[in-house]
Amino acid sequence: MNVAVRPSRRKKAMPDPAGLLAWYDRHRRVLPWRARAGHKTAPYAVWLSEIMLQQTTVKTVGAYYVKFLSQWPTVEALARSPLDDVLRAWAGLGYYARARNLHACAIAVVERHGGEFPADLEALRALPGIGDYTAAAVGAIAFDLPAVPVDGNVERVVSRLFAVEDQLPAAKPEIKRLAASLMPPARTGDFAQAMMDLGATICTPRKPACALCPFDSVCIARARGDQESFPRKAPKREGKLRRGAAFVVLREDGRVLLRQRPEKGLLGAMTEVPGSDWSHDFDAATALEAAPKLGGKVKWRKLAGEVTHVFTHFPLALTVFVAQVPKAAAAPKGARWVEVADLPGEALPNVMRKVLAHALD
């Protein structure tokens, strides 16, 4: 049998990870959690950065990362700290289950692993808040384990390199296989960060800078000229508007009434002003039925306009009511009075900061 392959039908050369590593050595970004070339960031710091970077931009994470590392220099310190302190420091960063899992993970690392992150993918994957991506990222970046983390950047790079036609998320297994096929025999941590830097700076969602890409000559989508069409994605449907009421109670001594949200679910365990449920059929005419009970007669003033906010899966419009109460007014069960000057330090999600700004302006 003739096994010769004619040049015209020869497959394109495979992407060479060594070329990517050489590109990385010249163009790697300087980031707060990234050690200088040839050095390793401590596993705790790698883990902290990876949790914060989940679905969150590098720019946004920067200040939070520095603050956390300063306030909790070790995993033991974080594990010892009350969850509420962690939530206050996390306020504004979003996806608050990450903060709850971060704290739970710190405790688990102390209890299960003596305060040292395990250099083992399965053990990492078993910790709270660590999924496939983060286990591979910490394993590779902190320990150079043979693992390829696949995030949105890597999905984009790989789907273009190989022109993966299947839509996300169905294409994830294939993209993971293809990504793993590129893994170099060493420097897996640098390779992981190189793929992400490439996706963030060259292989961008729109107008990728292909001429500067180390994979330029081997990228199938680039050869076809339809790079921007990858990765293919299923259209996502939009959430319906929900409405609700928020109640800002201002006591004569300059304090505001706050309470805690339920531990799970939307904005779980975070602080809020009292309010109604948020629903599609909210009726502003009966909104005051949800007002906090303060004893005696309370005169509610409905503010003009609404506070709007957009969550990932639905937009929200809140009608804000304000009331002034005497200094002697007691807080309802589960609520507490907080000085206006102390509001910045509270575990208030941004939607609640918008409400307070609207009411206290």
Place this chain on the structure above:
DNA sequence: CACTCGTGGTC
């Protein structure tokens, strides 16, 4: 698999 879960920046 489909859905929940925040926020800020970009074009």
Place this chain on the structure above:
DNA sequence: TGACCAAGAGT
């Protein structure tokens, strides 16, 4: 200006 996107995990 609204839709998309950002180092995803849990259920």
